[in-house]
Amino acid sequence: MLRYVAHRLLASIPVLFLVTLISFSLMQLVPGDPAILIAGLQATPEEVERVRQQLGLDQPFHVQLISWYAHLLRGDLGSSLLLGRDVLDIILERLPVSFSIALYALLLTVGVGLVAGILAALRQNSWIDQLVMTVALLGVSLPNFWLALMFIVLFAVQLGWLPSGGYVDFRDDFWGWLRATTLPAVSLAMLQMGLLARITRSTMLEVLRQDYIRTARAKGLPQHLVVGKHALKNVMIPVVTVLGIVLSLLLSGSVVIETIFSIPGIGSLVGSAILRRDYPVIQGGLLFVATMLLLLNLVVDLIYAWLDPRIRYGHGE
């Protein structure tokens, strides 16, 4: 198992290299110049050129790239072109924000999506089933930015129950954090909740038809053990498989959602950095997000092996 983990971690290095290479190249292709933004629109071409030299943006592409990698090896992600601050500091500062919202959304996804899917399967074709499947279909089909705006209109503007944006640190004020993050987390989780509810329902229906469920009933086990133990562990196998997809959706969705709710997280950081062509921040942010995704997928695969004894990693390598 340890060997497998080490192997996976080593294999993620080329992936991260490719991610940064592609993002670096893409930003070079996109028109726009951070030097103009920094120097100001009234600046003369000479002033802009001076700024460009200061930032090292006059260097050829490969020189910039190699210099970035050289710094990275020393653990230096560079500093923001516009804020002048260390990129790693900015990311670490915003990490708890994004992470706490993502965790909230993940809990909602698994809690609500899984339970709703199981209920729908157990009461197949009932009104509960119809309701769950309708809401799930809406969640999967409606774009999250539109949902977020509608939530703001309804819950913040009309009803005034929850704030329309902003962020409160959970270490300062947990209830404030919960109020501030509920709308973003729900908007972020809607798609995944729908996805998970649908997958859970169809898997549960499939599992409940299996012979081993009949065996569990023939043993005289009560319904809660038949479903909550014998069926659930089997249902979790495909569910955990889609958790990998769910996590990537959470990360990509956070760019839009954090921007809409003006939350100072990694998503809005990378989003605004792209608009301002703040190359070091974009690179650092993407590298960070990609690393998180790779690690989380590794965790998912390990859970997968724990759930299904027929899967064993680390043999025959």
Place this chain on the structure above:
Amino acid sequence: MSARERDPILSVRGLTTELRTESSRFHAVDAVSFDLFPGEVLGIVGESGCGKSMTALSILGLVPRPPGRIVAGEVWFEGRDLVRASERELQRVRGAKIAMIFQEPMSSLNPVFTIGEQIAETLRHHERLGRRAARERAVELLAKVGIPSPAERLDSYPHELSGGMRQRVMIAIALACNPKVLLADEPTTALDVTIQAQILDLLQRLQAELGMAVVIITHDLGIVAEFAHRVLVMYAGRVIEEGAVEAIFESPAHPYTRGLLASLPDLEGEIGRLSAIPGSVPQMGALGPGCRFAPRCGLVEPACLAADPPLARTGARAVACRRAALAAAPRERVA
């Protein structure tokens, strides 16, 4: 059988289970009645789809719903009608007093739990044993069903075991709480021939040892001849003949039973073509008013198509055929 002198342990009366499909609904089990006596082995034989498995599932209230539903009848066990018992009462009977094993050992065990857990679970649930005590009993049970080095096997997962071993585990689960009745639904059908014999020997040995009553459901008359004391022959959801094994094998009364026996390969006689019953099992959704076997019967006469003959009982024998007397004549006369 001396067992007959006592009261039956399980008494099925007029059990009728309806199956609904999108296009039709029919009685997969149609007014089935029989008694099972303590220590007795009762064979239920018939072709696939004749309702024999559905009968066993109906007894334990395990008919998948939808599409199935018990619409009539009684199943008397220990002074209680299981058809009218609550789900909680049924749960106390299942696995503890009436246990069941199935045809598919490959898929009947849960793939994500160890076999030790799957055996011990029943004991913890029904007998309120602690974790360690249940584990110890599980080892004993595995030894009892002939699994080598049972203590090590306890932590194996089903996929690490062969089909025969898995069926042994299923038997261990079924026997965990010393049930009074074992319903064995085609327990050897999915296994290799050599393994079939081993499993059958095991069941026979355990039956004798524990003195439990067994209902063995099979399409294999060889198993019935070897294992059962009494036979119930089912056709299209109905019991069409009943009697002691020797009597049925010596003088089958129903043309269908005769056909079944005639289709057995005869190892001692000359080698020729196997005789088969012409036609196939009728579409259950589209049954006429007459005898269900009439379309395939060589002895059919117009009256057979008018009404379905009732199961007529004479002593220990019962048969549902208007022409039973004729059919009882020497075998050669049946096509």
